[in-house]
Amino acid sequence: EEAGGDSQTDDQNESASEENVDTEYSSSDATYTIEAGIGLNSEHPQYKGLLEFKNIVEEATDGDIYVETYHSSQLGDDRQMMEALQLGSQEVTIPSTAPITNFVEEYAVFDFPFLFPNDEVAMEVLNGEVGDQLLDALEDQEMVGLAYWENGFRDLSNSDRPVETAEDFEGLTVRTMENEIHLDAFSELGANPTPMAFGELFTAMQQGTVDGQENPLATIYLESFYEVQDYYSDTNHVYSPFVFLMSKQFFDGLPDDYQEIVADAAQEAGEYQIEENRAANAELLDALIEEGVEYSEVTDEAREEMAEIVQPVIDEHAEDLGTDFVDEVYEAIEEAEAS
Ligand code: TK8
Structure with missing residues (x-):
């Protein structure tokens, strides 16, 4: 049984490290290691999406980039993980936009209640000019926004x-x-x-x-x-988007072809995450x-x-x-x- 309670943290740590070794690649053979952490638990489509990102990136680089995944706020809460990205001590996190407003204020527009009529419209706006502009604004905050994922209607x-x-x-x-x-x-x-x-x-x-x-x-x-x-x-x-964030320090240090691989993987894994997420929200x-x-x-x-x-x-x-x-x-x- 998965629960959000404190008593579960040890189990969740264990299962996270099991998932990390359960791959044909290992961090010792890799040139780059991505530490990726999220707030939600391993049952959530957000984590499934992160595992998808891991698979795509490790496969595409033949294990030269290794992705270590953490869930359930094991690496900290959204705000702490973003600060770690800024410092370059963590490489990836996928927060809701609401805590991102502490770094890029304009993200707050998505916290306006009843802003979007449905998730299709939301995604179209996020993947258009408005969303791009906001991703760009993250660079001044030492973060690179690679894709919009979906938390959903609250x-x-x-x-x-x-x-x-x-x-x-x-x-x-x-x-x-x-x-x-x-x-x-x-x-x-x-x-x-x-x-x-x-x-x-x-x-x-x-x-x-x-x-x-x-x-x-x-x-x-x-x-x-x-x-x-x-x-x-x-x-x-409120409709909550997730933003797939990477440490700018780390991203800038990658060769061009690897930058493209992680950017495409964030996008592709996001499409899968969104599909799973909508199914979960519709079914549960x-x-x-x-x-x-x-x-x-x-x-x-x-x-x-x-x-x-x-x-x-x-x-x-x-x-x-x-x-x-x-x-x-x-x-x-x-x-x-x-x-
Ligand atoms: C998870 C959070 C969460 C958000 C919240 O890291 O804080 O309520 O909805 O999903 O981003």
């Missing part, structure tokens, strides 16, 4: 009550990512947002430090949050209900009410980010919707 789970409407958020203590827009939006809804790193979340829910959290269904199920959460609502309030509701979680269906009407309540938060942050940039994003969304 939903609410909690241990206190069924949440169907905006009113139901009142007084609910909700863990949010460490990101101003999330904090402000949940405050506006009447909840008590408590920012913390993902790796601390399971224990916080278990100990009752927070009533709930918000993440895509795949995470809620695959991280066994149902062990400590009784209610799930498909709020779909029944499984979650079977674990005893009560499902509250959120109507479009209720979502519209939530959107109205948080609109002032969006307006305020749009000012901060620059209205030209935000308008460009809105236009890209309109274009993607029309195509």
Whole structure:
């Protein structure tokens, strides 16, 4: 059984190192070793995607680049891993965009609630001009953004009550990512947002430090949050992209053909990750209900009410980010919707 709790960490370490030796290549024969770490556990499509990246890169370089994979925040939380990339002490991580805002502020536009109508439009915008521009901005932060992967639409789970409407958020203590827009939006809804790193979340829910959290269904199920959460609502309030990041120091030190191999592999493994992720998010509701979680269906009407309540938060942050940039994003969304 995989769970997010602390007691599981030893098992997860063990299985991670087993996976690392379970390949025809080894780090001792390699010229380059990529240490790649993610926050989610080995059950999540994000990790499957990372293993796919490993296979493609090792195969294409005949083991000259070796990829060591770590999950479950074994190398740190999203922010710490990005800092390690900047220092060149870790080579790859795949955070959600929300913690990237601490490095490239404009990524915050993706934290605007109800920004994207669906994941197809989101991916089109990310893979277009807007997404490229933001990847480029990472270079000043000593990171290279190689591809967009997908975390998905975020939903609410909690241990206190069924949440169907905006009113139901009142007084609910909700863990949010460490990101101003999330904090402000949940405050506006009447909840008590408590920012913390993902790796601390399971224990916080278990100990009752927070009533709930918000993440895509795949995470809620695959991280066994149902062990400590009784209610799930498909709020779909924010679409979270993942960004496949590489240390710029490391990338710049690779020969040109290897740079191309890792860039293509990040893209290709991402296509696989996105497919697996969408399947997981589409399939796991029944499984979650079977674990005893009560499902509250959120109507479009209720979502519209939530959107109205948080609109002032969006307006305020749009000012901060620059209205030209935000308008460009809105236009890209309109274009993607029309195509
Ligand atoms: C995993 C995180 C996680 C994110 C969060 O490293 O913190 O809630 O959704 O998936 O990036």
